[in-house]
Amino acid sequence: MYRVRVDSVEAGYPGFRVRADIELGEGLNCLVGPNGAGKSTLIRTVVGLLRPVRGAVYVDGVNVYKLSPRSRARVLTALLPDVPTLHFMRAIDVVLLGRYPHSYLLYRAVDEAMRVMARLGIGDLAERRFAELSSGQRQRVLIARALMQRPRALLVDEPTVHLDIDAKVHVMSMLRELSREMAVLVSVHEPDIMYRFCDTVYLVWGGTIRYVGPPEEAPLTEIYAVPLSPAIGTLELPAPRGDPLLHLVPGAGTCTPVMRRLAAMRVPFSVGVAHVGDLDHFVAAAMGAPLVSEQPYAEISDAALEAALRMALRSRAALHCGCPFGAANSKNLALLREAAQRGIPVYSLSRDPPVGERLDAAGLAGLVRKLG
Amino acid sequence: MFASLFLGTVHIPPGKVLAVLGWDFQSVDGYIVNGIRLPRVLGALVGGAALAVAGALYQILLRNPLADPYVLGIANAAIFFYGLAFLVGIQVGLPALAGQGIYVSSSVLGAAIVSALLLALSARYGALYVLLFGVALGFVFGAGTQILIALADVMKVGAFVLATLGTFSGVTWDRLLAMSVVCLPALAAALALSLYISPYVLGEEHAAVTGLDVRAARVLVVAVASVLTAMVIAYVGVVGFVGLVGPHISRLLLGTESPQRLVPTSALTGGMVTLAADDMARSLLPPLELPITAVTSLVGVPVLIWLLTRRHVQG
Amino acid sequence: MKLSNIINIAVLLVLAVSIYILYTSIADVRSSISLLTAKVEDEIAELRADLARINSSVLGSDIEDRLTDVESKIEGLRRELGELGGLIRGALGQRVAVKYAAGFSLAYDGPVKVVVDGENRTVLLVPRDMGEDDLAFYVGKYSPDLVVRTPVERVVLFSATQVALLARLDEEYRLGLLDRVVGVAWGKAYRWYIPGVEERFSDGRWTDVGYASNPNYELLLKLRPDLVVIYTVPGYEASEKLVQRLEELGVPYVVDNEWREDTVLGRFEWVKFLAVFFGVEDRAGRLFDMVERAVLSYAAKVADAGPVNVAWFSIYRGTVYAAPPGSYVHDLIRLAGGRYLYGDVPYVSGIELVVKRGNDTDVLVYASSPEFGPSSIGDLLSSEPRLGEVRAVREGRVYLFSSDYFQLGYAYTELLVRDLAAILHPSLFQGVEPRFFVRLE
Missing domain, CATH: 1.10.8 (Helicase, Ruva Protein; domain 3)
Known part of the structure; x- marks a missing residue:
């Protein structure tokens, strides 16, 4: 494996600086950070598009800044986020440009280009015009071009920006696969992508690399204002503030879609009792909604029931999200019954409500209007 | 190309043309064919090729399909220095070219000054800046020419305007030789350059990570295209439209914008379009000779429109 | 008886x-x-x-x-x-009558004169002492575009040929007309060949009013001219603007478009047009009669001398700009006993035609002057080698205009005709050295 060392590189321009001193590891290396943190500046500096303020980049001990553009392109290359505007060139013409650092007579490498394209699953696109391809196909054509350069290190800036979900997964898988042959550094700003594909995360924030390590431990919550549930790798909207309109009775992830709808509608709600480790618990905690918790798989304690009941009584209505009741959560049923007895309207999303009035998912908005 | 020898403001029967072609410089018809038409036809081919290649290079460099050989102000500078010599009498000398007349020497000087400025700039700044500086310089020299015209008297201005109109009818064997001695190596250099700058179509940053020395490419393109443009301006004058339409016709016919195909084919299309335009200029309304720029547009535009619409229908 | x-x-x-x-x-x-x-x-x-x-x-x-x-x-x-x-x-x-000129007319009515100028404007010339009642009568009768009190005392001229004509009248009759001029366009842009003009500018008697196409209007107004003599170029935007601006400013102007006349005598006859404003058209008439007699006598002298083929053009980059058929130049060649070889060419043609007619060309007038044109036949051939196919060039019968041709030639029209006749028929004019043409060595 190639050793790629970014040695005390200081990049940027007057008024903006970002520093990095890292050695790329095995697998997929990800540069993570919010927009404007300097991910692109770093990548473009490492690859030589921008002049570093100081520092050097070594690939297998060779300082790439000392190389000519052509020699450097044989050692490392980059995939840039903007897609070139081409009106006529075929996909294979673009791929063949990757031959440039090795020979000016590009068209002698048609066979190799076809092999690379076939390997990336775009062999059938060779004769198509680049401009007519989808974003994902174009991205793969550009990857093929990079591979034609036979680099030791590949730097990729925001490869998934314009792609749909399928293409994102496809392109990231492909890069991960390539990371077995060469050093790959990808800049990523979507946490879900990061959690799923990255082996090593370099967190860029405040002009420097704040964290190097596995994605799960990356302190994203320090960086992003929006709540994140690291275990699930998704972002959530923060829970709306104010007196809860609804008290949700959760279980087995049934309240997750309800909470997301209510957060989107900016309707305050409270949640309880939820078991730690339940999806509803992850989401409610990430959102920061008023929440009563219970240990995983444990029967709900009286204290928890008491706390949840107080919450339910402060809201205008209680909503059972539809979780069936069993040994561990039977007290949630008791909670609903008690609330109903004390004059709190109770609704249930269950097909067969054990208590309260039946509500189907589409009726949620109507209920909120009625209560609000 | 052959047909061009039969066309002209003076009618010579085809049989007679063939009979005198290549050897007879003595008889009137022979001189017209060999002394006037032949160098003119070759001049149109070389000049058209040079213009179209310069246009193609600029279009690649600036990534702008509307770029033409005059986009960077070279023509304006050439005309300005000619005006300085002709209207004001300030002849900035290029002794080596003195024998070629003030037009040639002024044009080369003007083009050299603008190109030198642009080369210095293109090494430091991106293509967009080269374009902006070039256009700005063009305006400066254009304004300078306007001032010269305003200060000069009407008689001289008339002659000045006439002398700045481009035409191939001034191409003699001597001038064809002088022009070709520079243009043909420059065209060869452009072909080599077309291989060198092939990644440029992706844009400067993509090209840079693909291994192109973008600065060197900018400098070389401006240098070669300037030489080609300057030579044509010097020996033929400003001939519009070929530099714009030649590369487009190639691009549409070949369905590619890759420089290594575009540059050589532009040389062909540019030469052919110019030759056809020149044929029409001297044979449409004999004995009147039409301005070549008007005819290049007449020939080039329909071809371009046809190709564009054809592509649209297909697309 | x-x-x-x-x-x-x-x-x-x-x-x-x-x-x-x-x-x-x-x-x-x-x-x-x-x-x-x-x-x-x-x-x-x-x-x-x-x-x-x-x-x-x-x-x-x-x-x-x-x-x-x-x-x-x-x-x-x-x-x-x-x-x-x-x-x-x-x-x-x-009283004088207009005989050849097509571009203006002149009529008399009691004390007033009615002139129609180069832009078809009616100009009423009235004596300086005419009373308001009489003036109103004649204005009512002719509804003129302009009324000028004559003779004029403060005149601004826009072209060098106007200056040259007045200079000639002064030379012939000691009229002091140039003393009544206060401003001239292009004053300092020209190199002047008319005697005394440069002194008039340098001692401030004359003011340079700037470009004829776009004069310095403030200067023009400051001069308080009682007449401004302009020329116009049809379809030329600057001309239209000039006229419009003068109208707006209320500057009294007349249009002297002698340059548009197709005949030699018609063009010279505009001397009467200029003179009438100064009240000296009788002298202009006498001058014109003299020139007319001279021109017609030269023409008669060469009438039977057999045709000499004349080419009259300049060449820029192989494009031939020939004097158009039916033009002033065409008439000049005819009067001088020549046959114009390019009477069928509408102004612009190619070098091929020149070569084709090369052997028929007896004399070439290369329409340029020593300042801008070739300095020798060798120079001419280096700028356009294919002129070597023209017999007149081979035989050395190539003539340029003299430097003062454009300023003075027209004011001495009879010399133009004599010069060209002498060039075409040297045997009939022995000892005559052309005044306005220069032979290329």
Whole structure:
């Protein structure tokens, strides 16, 4: 494996600086950070598009800044986020440009280009015009071009920006696969992508690399204002503030879609009792909604029931999200019954409500209007 | 190309043309064919090729399909220095070219000054800046020419305007030789350059990570295209439209914008379009000779429109 | 007896012939002459009656008395004839007719003159002392575009040829017309060939009003001209703007478009147009008659000399710019006994035609001057080697304009014709050195 060392590189321009001193590891290396943190500046500096303020980049001990553009392109290359505007060139013409650092007579490498394209699953696109391809196909054509350069290190800036979900997964898988042959550094700003594909995360924030390590431990919550549930790798909207309109009775992830709808509608709600480790618990905690918790798989304690009941009584209505009741959560049923007895309207999303009035998912908005 | 020898403001029967072609410089018809038409036809081919290649290079460099050989102000500078010599009498000398007349020497000087400025700039700044500086310089020299015209008297201005109109009818064997001695190596250099700058179509940053020395490419393109443009301006004058339409016709016919195909084919299309335009200029309304720029547009535009619409229908 | 009869008849004949000549030659004084003619005819009829009586009574006693009576009548007639002659001379002195020029006209009506200028504008010229009532009458009658009080005292000229014409009138008749000029366009942009002009600018008698196409209007107004003589170029935007601006500013201007005349004499006749504003059209008429006589005599001299083929063009980059057919130049060549070789070429053509007609070309007038054109035949050939196929070039019969051709040539039109005739027919003009053409060595 190639050793790629970014040695005390200081990049940027007057008024903006970002520093990095890292050695790329095995697998997929990800540069993570919010927009404007300097991910692109770093990548473009490492690859030589921008002049570093100081520092050097070594690939297998060779300082790439000392190389000519052509020699450097044989050692490392980059995939840039903007897609070139081409009106006529075929996909294979673009791929063949990757031959440039090795020979000016590009068209002698048609066979190799076809092999690379076939390997990336775009062999059938060779004769198509680049401009007519989808974003994902174009991205793969550009990857093929990079591979034609036979680099030791590949730097990729925001490869998934314009792609749909399928293409994102496809392109990231492909890069991960390539990371077995060469050093790959990808800049990523979507946490879900990061959690799923990255082996090593370099967190860029405040002009420097704040964290190097596995994605799960990356302190994203320090960086992003929006709540994140690291275990699930998704972002959530923060829970709306104010007196809860609804008290949700959760279980087995049934309240997750309800909470997301209510957060989107900016309707305050409270949640309880939820078991730690339940999806509803992850989401409610990430959102920061008023929440009563219970240990995983444990029967709900009286204290928890008491706390949840107080919450339910402060809201205008209680909503059972539809979780069936069993040994561990039977007290949630008791909670609903008690609330109903004390004059709190109770609704249930269950097909067969054990208590309260039946509500189907589409009726949620109507209920909120009625209560609000 | 052959047909061009039969066309002209003076009618010579085809049989007679063939009979005198290549050897007879003595008889009137022979001189017209060999002394006037032949160098003119070759001049149109070389000049058209040079213009179209310069246009193609600029279009690649600036990534702008509307770029033409005059986009960077070279023509304006050439005309300005000619005006300085002709209207004001300030002849900035290029002794080596003195024998070629003030037009040639002024044009080369003007083009050299603008190109030198642009080369210095293109090494430091991106293509967009080269374009902006070039256009700005063009305006400066254009304004300078306007001032010269305003200060000069009407008689001289008339002659000045006439002398700045481009035409191939001034191409003699001597001038064809002088022009070709520079243009043909420059065209060869452009072909080599077309291989060198092939990644440029992706844009400067993509090209840079693909291994192109973008600065060197900018400098070389401006240098070669300037030489080609300057030579044509010097020996033929400003001939519009070929530099714009030649590369487009190639691009549409070949369905590619890759420089290594575009540059050589532009040389062909540019030469052919110019030759056809020149044929029409001297044979449409004999004995009147039409301005070549008007005819290049007449020939080039329909071809371009046809190709564009054809592509649209297909697309 | 017989003798007196003969004297009478001779006197009658002289009268009749002189009246006839006067009658026919001066068209625009017909009315006043016809009055006198009627009077003279009455006298003649009376004389005839007397003669008849003399013849019938040869030995009448009162014959001596009658003879003295006849003689006194003849004396009276002589006196009246003298008055008539003076009147006619006076009329001739004041009135000129336009014979060749197509671009302007001139008419007389009592004390006023009516001029139609180069842009078809009616200009009413009235004496400086004309009263308001009379002025109103004539303005009502002609509704002119402009009224000018003449003679003018502060004139601004827009072209060097106008200056040259006034200079020639001054030279011939010592009129001091240039002293009445206060401003000239292009004043300092030209190199002047008209004597005295540069001094007038340097000592401030004349002001340079800037470009003719876009003069310095503030300067122009400051000069308070009573007449500005401009020229226009049809379809040329700057011309239209100039006219519009002068109208807006209320500057009294007239359009002198001599350059658009197609004939040599028609163009020179504009000297009358300029002169009428200064009130000296009689001298202009005399000058014109002199030039006309000279031109026609040169033309007559070469009329039978056999045609000489003339090319008249300049070449820029192989494109031939020939004098257009039916132009002033064409007429000049015709008058000088030449045949214009490019009468079929509408201004622009190619070098091929020049080569094709090369062997027919006896004389080439290369339409340029030593400042801008070639300095020698070798120079001409290096800028356009294919002119070597033209016989006139090979034989050294190539002429350029002299440097002062464009300024002075037109004011000395008869010399232009003489020069060209001498160039075309050197044997008929031995010892004549061209004044306005330069032979290329």
